[in-house]
Amino acid sequence: MSEAVLNPGLKGVASDFAGEKQAFHVPWGKAMMWIFLLSDTFIFSCFLISYMKVRISTTDPWPLPSEVFALSFGGDPIPLILIAIMTFVLITSSGTMAMAVNMGYRKDRTKTFWLMVATAALGAMFVGMQAFEWTKLIVDEGVRPWGNPMGAAQFGSSFFMITGFHGMHVSAGVIYLLVVAFRVRSGFYEKRGGNYEIVEIAGLYWHFVDLVWVFIFAFFYLW
Amino acid sequence: MASQEGQQHPLSIYFWIWGLLFVVSFFSYMVDYLHLQGNLRWTLILIFMFVKAGFIVAIFMHMKWERLALKLAILLPPIAILVFIGLMAIEGDYTFLTRIEFFGESAMVPESPHH
Numbered sequence: 391m392s393e394a395v396l397n398p399g400l401k402g403v404a405s406d407f408a409g410e411k412q413a414f415h416v417p418w419g420k421a422m423m424w425i426f427l428l429s430d431t432f433i434f435s436c437f438l439i440s441y442m443k444v445r446i447s448t449t450d451p452w453p454l455p456s457e458v459f460a461l462s463f464g465g466d467p468i469p470l471i472l473i474a475i476m477t478f479v480l481i482t483s484s485g486t487m488a489m490a491v492n493m494g495y496r497k498d499r500t501k502t503f504w505l506m507v508a509t510a511a512l513g514a515m516f517v518g519m520q521a522f523e524w525t526k527l528i529v530d531e532g533v534r535p536w537g538n539p540m541g542a543a544q545f546g547s548s549f550f551m552i553t554g555f556h557g558m559h560v561s562a563g564v565i566y567l568l569v570v571a572f573r574v575r576s577g578f579y580e581k582r583g584g585n586y587e588i589v590e591i592a593g594l595y596w597h598f599v600d601l602v603w604v605f606i607f608a609f610f611y612l613w
Numbered sequence: 614m615a616s617q618e619g620q621q622h623p624l625s626i627y628f629w630i631w632g633l634l635f636v637v638s639f640f641s642y643m644v645d646y647l648h649l650q651g652n653l654r655w656t657l658i659l660i661f662m663f664v665k666a667g668f669i670v671a672i673f674m675h676m677k678w679e680r681l682a683l684k685l686a687i688l689l690p691p692i693a694i695l696v697f698i699g700l701m702a703i704e705g706d707y708t709f710l711t712r713i714e715f716f717g718e719s720a721m722v723p724e725s726p727h728h
Binding site: 399402406407413415421427436440443444447448456470474477487491495496593594597601604607611612613 | 694
């Protein structure tokens with residue numbers, strides 16, 4: 391790592407990438423997490439693009455997400471209400487995660503721990519609601535990957551593929567956050583020089599999961 | 614090294630963005646709740662989506678404060694996805710027209726209010 395002052399802007403890009411030296415002036419774990427998230431962006435994009443393609447090309451009407459995902463609490467069904475609640479749960483968890491990252495850098499281990507546990511709990515709540523949604527769709531509505539009573543057969547496969555892959559990411563994130571949270575509490579990172587970048591790196595993953603949901607919500611549920 | 618102390622920012626900016634994300638999410642839910650249709654619906658969905666995505670990446674993921682080299686390395690490659698979207702939209706239209714051509718208009722079940 392050179393001691394020279396780093397240039398800003400485009401000149402900085404040229405000098406960062408030039409020569410046999412470190413290109414990204416961030417901890418290596420953070421650079422790797424960003425590159426992993428970039429690859430994940432491409433995977434989710436492929437799912438959403440294939441969904442767009444089957445939705446454009448089908449000659450059957452596409453089931454209306456607004457009605458399919460409506461839920462009734464005794465009265466008239468409220469459109470998309472469960473999905474809206476899930477969205478709010480995920481945004482709340484993103485906020486607690488951002489706080490956890492901040493507290494991590496302040497080396498406040500107790501607050502970091504509890505904020506990460508809260509984030510993981512909200513994530514688990516999200517997965518729970520998704521399980522409820524899947525059960526309702528499979529058992530009550532008869533949606534299958536190969537067909538459904540409401541319209542275009544591709545609805546089921548797109549839905550299960552996209553939300554399933556996202557739900558898997560949330561589940562993995564819950565485990566990842568809990569592992570890091572308990573290590574923060576046990577003082578594991580104190581033995582490694584008291585460096586809490588790992589909280590920010592875990593946070594990057596978690597915010598990415600929220601980010602993907604923004605796109606799924608827009609394209610699958612609202613479109 | 615710029616990031617030696619990590620990304621430390623005042624808490625107030627996170628609270629602001631957190632609040633804004635709730636507000637924008639509420640707006641995008643309202644798009645559906647108020648049954649907006651057509652171009653207005655799609656435009657609003659995309660605007661709210663990009664605003665939310667921008668806030669999350671820029672503030673929560675700290676991209677705003679990273680060096681330009683990292684920003685470019687992460688934010689430029691997704692442009693390839695736009696090309697892919699364009700190609701598949703053309704392909705989707707083609708497949709749709711081919712189906713109509715081969716199976717006839719009878720393949721079309723009576724149109725629902727929106728496509």
